[in-house]
Amino acid sequence: MIVMLIVRALEDIPNQGIMKGETFRLYIVDTHHHMGREKSHRNTPGGAYDFYQLLWFEMKRLVQRALSDDNLLFEPIETIAPSFPSMMFDSRKSWKRMNHGWLVDRTIVFPYSDDYSKRGDNGEPSFKISNDKIAGWTTRAPHSSRLIGFGRVDPTDAKSGPADIAVKELDRAILDLGLRGLKLHPLAQLFIDDLEDDITKRVLHRAAELQIPVIFDTRNMRTAIRIKKIIDIMREEEAYSSVMSGLNIILAHCGMSPGDPKLYDILKDPNFSADTSTLHDQDLPLLFEMASTRIKSSAKRWSESLLFGTDYSFLSVQAAELIIYTFSRNFPGTLADTQRILGGNALSLIQRPFRTTRKTKRSPRQLACTNDGGTSRAVVERALISLIRSKEWELSSMDTMLPPKQTWPQPLPENKGGFNGVYTNSILTTLQAKDMDYELHLWLRDNPGDILTLAALGTKGEDALTTTEYATHRIGECLIEELTKNTRHERDVSSLVDSIPKLFG
Ligand SMILES: [Zn+2]
Structure with missing residues (x-):
C-alpha cells in the first residue's frame, strides 16, 4: 500500500460527512520541479527528496502557528513512506540514503535552461543533453518510482537549422527516451515574439499528436492570453484541428496573476490548467476565492484547473503555505478539491501509460x-x-x-x-x-x-x-x-x- 501524507479532521465537518478525529491519506504530486544545472542552481533526485523533507519541516512549523490561531480544519500529522518504492530504495545501500522526503509521492521534473542546453555548432538540437539527463534519472530504478520526466525543446532552433529540428527532438524525448510531457519557456528561449509563428505551432501540434501535456512558463497575463489565442487559432486551422482537442496546456505559476479575472476566463477551457508555484501569502486567498467563484464550466469542476507545484530550486519552502491553506477554514473547497489540486489533477494529465519505441506486442x-x-x-x-x-x-x-x-x-x-x-x-x-x-x-x-x-x-x-x-x-x-x-x-x-x-x- 502506498501511504502518504496523513491529515486528521479537527472538528466535525457535516457538509462533507466528516467526523472529528477521522484521518485521511493524501497523495501529493509536485508538478513543477527542475533538475540539472543552471548557473548557481543544481539539483538531482537526492536534492529533491532532501527538499521535500525541508518542506515537511516548514509545514509543521506553519501548522503550529495555524493551530494557535484556530485556523485549521485538518491537521497534517505525519508522512509515511509507501511500501513498494520504499522497499526498493532500501534494497541497495546507495539508494537507501535517499529513502525520505515522502511528503511528496511523485514529482514532474524538467531541465533548467541548462548551461549545456544551448544549441551547439554540431547541429544538434537545444536541450538534447538535458533531455538525456532527465530521462536518465526518471526512467531507471529507483527514481522511476517517484519521478516523471518532461522534456524541453527550443522552437527557434528551426531558424538556424532544419525546419523540423525541434519537432524531431520532441519525438526523440517522448518516443525514444520515455519522457511524458513538454516544458516550453518562451522567455528563456527568446521565442516570445515567435509564439504565433509556425515554428511554435509545429511543436504544439506534435505534442497534441503524441497526447502529452505542455507546460508553458508564463510570467504575466499577456503571455497567457497569447498562448490561449494560439491554441484557439490552431483548433480552427485545418492542418491542426483534428488532434487539438487532446492537447492539455498548463500555465506555469498561474501566469503570476492570481488577481486577474482573465486568468480564470482562460481556465474555464477544459484543456487549460495552471500550476501554483510562486504563489504564496496574499496570493492564496485571492487564487482560491477567484478560482472557486469564476471557473464556472459544465466540462469541469473549478478545482480541476489547479495543480500544486514548487518550482524548486528557483523557489524553496514557500509551497508549504499553499498546502496548509487547503487545510484551513478559508479554503473554499472540500477535501476532494484539495486532493485534486495537490495530486489528482497532475496524475490525470499523465494518464497515458509509459511506453517507448521499444513497444512490444504480445498476448497478456x-x-x-x-x-x-x-x-x-x-x-x-x-x-x-x-x-x-x-x-x-x-x-x-x-x-x-x-x-x-x-x-x-x-x-x-x-x-x-x-x-x-x-x-x-x-x-x-x-x-x-x-x-x-x-x-x-x-x-x-x-x-x-x-x-x-x-x-x-x-x-x-x-x-x-x-x-x-x-x-x-x-x-x-x-x-x-x-x-x-x-x-x-x-x-x-x-x-x-x-x-x-x-x-x-
Ligand atoms: Zn520553473
Whole structure:
C-alpha cells in the first residue's frame, strides 16, 4: 500500500460527512520541479527528496502557528513512506540514503535552461543533453518510482537549422527516451515574439499528436492570453484541428496573476490548467476565492484547473503555505478539491501509460492467487524488486491506476479504507529489457474477493493498456477477455512467485 501524507479532521465537518478525529491519506504530486544545472542552481533526485523533507519541516512549523490561531480544519500529522518504492530504495545501500522526503509521492521534473542546453555548432538540437539527463534519472530504478520526466525543446532552433529540428527532438524525448510531457519557456528561449509563428505551432501540434501535456512558463497575463489565442487559432486551422482537442496546456505559476479575472476566463477551457508555484501569502486567498467563484464550466469542476507545484530550486519552502491553506477554514473547497489540486489533477494529465519505441506486442498473461488480506501483495512486491535488481530488467516507470476524469471521489477516512482516488492497490510498472528491444507492462492489483493478480501485458496493440483510467469501458474488451482467458490460478503466493518467469516467455 502506498501511504502518504496523513491529515486528521479537527472538528466535525457535516457538509462533507466528516467526523472529528477521522484521518485521511493524501497523495501529493509536485508538478513543477527542475533538475540539472543552471548557473548557481543544481539539483538531482537526492536534492529533491532532501527538499521535500525541508518542506515537511516548514509545514509543521506553519501548522503550529495555524493551530494557535484556530485556523485549521485538518491537521497534517505525519508522512509515511509507501511500501513498494520504499522497499526498493532500501534494497541497495546507495539508494537507501535517499529513502525520505515522502511528503511528496511523485514529482514532474524538467531541465533548467541548462548551461549545456544551448544549441551547439554540431547541429544538434537545444536541450538534447538535458533531455538525456532527465530521462536518465526518471526512467531507471529507483527514481522511476517517484519521478516523471518532461522534456524541453527550443522552437527557434528551426531558424538556424532544419525546419523540423525541434519537432524531431520532441519525438526523440517522448518516443525514444520515455519522457511524458513538454516544458516550453518562451522567455528563456527568446521565442516570445515567435509564439504565433509556425515554428511554435509545429511543436504544439506534435505534442497534441503524441497526447502529452505542455507546460508553458508564463510570467504575466499577456503571455497567457497569447498562448490561449494560439491554441484557439490552431483548433480552427485545418492542418491542426483534428488532434487539438487532446492537447492539455498548463500555465506555469498561474501566469503570476492570481488577481486577474482573465486568468480564470482562460481556465474555464477544459484543456487549460495552471500550476501554483510562486504563489504564496496574499496570493492564496485571492487564487482560491477567484478560482472557486469564476471557473464556472459544465466540462469541469473549478478545482480541476489547479495543480500544486514548487518550482524548486528557483523557489524553496514557500509551497508549504499553499498546502496548509487547503487545510484551513478559508479554503473554499472540500477535501476532494484539495486532493485534486495537490495530486489528482497532475496524475490525470499523465494518464497515458509509459511506453517507448521499444513497444512490444504480445498476448497478456496473468497469475492469480489469494491475497490473504494483503500479505501476498508484499511478497510479490519483494519478488518484483529482486527482478528489478537483476541485470536483465530496468524499471522504467511505476504508475497507479486512476478514476476516470471528472469522477474524482471524496476521500474516505482511514477507518473506511482510506481510498483517496489514487488506486495504490493497482500498480502499473513498465519493465524494459536491458539488452534487447523489449518492454512490457506488469500490472499488480488487488481484485474483489481477496484475489491478487499479476499480469504481463504488451505495450502495443489492442490488448495493451492505453490509459491508466480504471474503468472497464476504458480498459478495452479485448484486453479483459484475453486476461480472463490467460489467467493461471496458483495454489498460494509462493507458487505465484515461482511462476513469475512464465509471464515473460
Ligand atoms: Zn520553473
